[in-house]
Amino acid sequence: MNSHNATGMSRRDALKTLGAGVVLAGTAGIFSRTQAAEATGMATRADGVLGWELPELPYGYAALEPHFDARTMEIHHTKHHQAYISNARKLLEVHPELLAKGPEALVRDLASVPEAIRTGIRNNAGGHVNHAFFWRCLTSSPTQPGARFAELLAKSFGSIDDFKKQFADAAMKRFGSGWAWLVVTGLENASTNRLKIVSTANQDSPLSEGMTPVLGLDVWEHAYYLHYQSRRADYVNAFWEVVNWKQVEQNANQVMRG
Numbered sequence: 001m002n003s004h005n006a007t008g009m010s011r012r013d014a015l016k017t018l019g020a021g022v023v024l025a026g027t028a029g030i031f032s033r034t035q036a037a038e039a040t041g042m043a044t045r046a047d048g049v050l051g052w053e054l055p056e057l058p059y060g061y062a063a064l065e066p067h068f069d070a071r072t073m074e075i076h077h078t079k080h081h082q083a084y085i086s087n088a089r090k091l092l093e094v095h096p097e098l099l100a101k102g103p104e105a106l107v108r109d110l111a112s113v114p115e116a117i118r119t120g121i122r123n124n125a126g127g128h129v130n131h132a133f134f135w136r137c138l139t140s141s142p143t144q145p146g147a148r149f150a151e152l153l154a155k156s157f158g159s160i161d162d163f164k165k166q167f168a169d170a171a172m173k174r175f176g177s178g179w180a181w182l183v184v185t186g187l188e189n190a191s192t193n194r195l196k197i198v199s200t201a202n203q204d205s206p207l208s209e210g211m212t213p214v215l216g217l218d219v220w221e222h223a224y225y226l227h228y229q230s231r232r233a234d235y236v237n238a239f240w241e242v243v244n245w246k247q248v249e250q251n252a253n254q255v256m257r258g
C-alpha cells in the first residue's frame with residue numbers, strides 16, 4: 001500500500017498537521033473498516049486471522065505480578081477464555097460455513113449469524129475475540145506511550161493523565177460485566193477518524209459497532225476478584241503498570257495505515 005495519500009502527504013506528515021480532536025487522518029478510500037479490523041493485532045494464525053484455538057500468552061502467567069496475579073491469569077486464560085472458544089465452536093458445529101469465516105468476521109457481522117445462535121455467538125465469539133486482543137495489550141516489561149502516540153492521546157483527551165482518568169471512568173462506570181476500550185471510530189469516512197473511549201457490556205465487541213479497538217480492559221469480576229475482590233478501582237490502576245503501549249501504538253498505526 002502506498003504510504004502517501006492523495007495530497008502527497010505521508011501519514012506521519014498528516015499526523016503533524018492534525019488539529020485537536022482529529023486524531024487519525026487518512027485518505028478517503030485508502031483503507032476500509034474491514035482492512036482496519038483485520039490489522040488490529042488480533043491475529044494468531046500465520047495468515048493473520050484469529051482462529052478457533054486458545055492463543056498462547058506472549059508471557060508467563062506470573063509475568064504480570066504483582067499487578068495481575070498468576071492464579072487469576074491462569075484461570076482467566078485456561079478456563080474463561082477457553083470456555084468462550086469451546087462454547088462458540090459447539091454452537092457452530094452445524095454451521096461449518098460460519099466456522100470457516102473465523103471469530104472476528106462473525107463478530108463484525110452478527111447479522112450474518114442465524115438468529116437462533118446469534119446471542120450465543122455474540123457472547124462467546126465476542127469473548128474469544130476480546131480476550132485474544134486483551135492479552136496482547138499487556139506486557140511484563142513496563143512501557144510508556146511513544147512520543148507520537150502520546151501526542152495523539154493528548155490531542156484527543158487533553159493529556160495522557162486525562163486520557164487515563166477518562167478511560168478509568170469508563171471502566172468504573174460499566175455496571176456489572178464488560179469492557180473499557182480505546183477505539184478508532186469513523187472508519188467509513190477517513191475525515192472523521194478519531195480516537196474515542198467507550199465501554200461495552202458483557203462480551204460485546206467494538207467491532208460489532210464498526211469501531212476498531214486499540215486498547216481494551218476486561219472489567220469482569222473474573223479478571224480481578226481473586227486478588228482485588230471488589231476493588232475494581234485498584235485493578236484499573238494496576239492495569240496501567242502492565243499496558244503494552246508498543247502494541248497499542250502498533251494497533252493504532254495499523255488502522256492509520258495509508
Ligand SMILES: [Fe+2]
Nearest residue numbers: 080218220223
Ligand atoms: Fe475475561
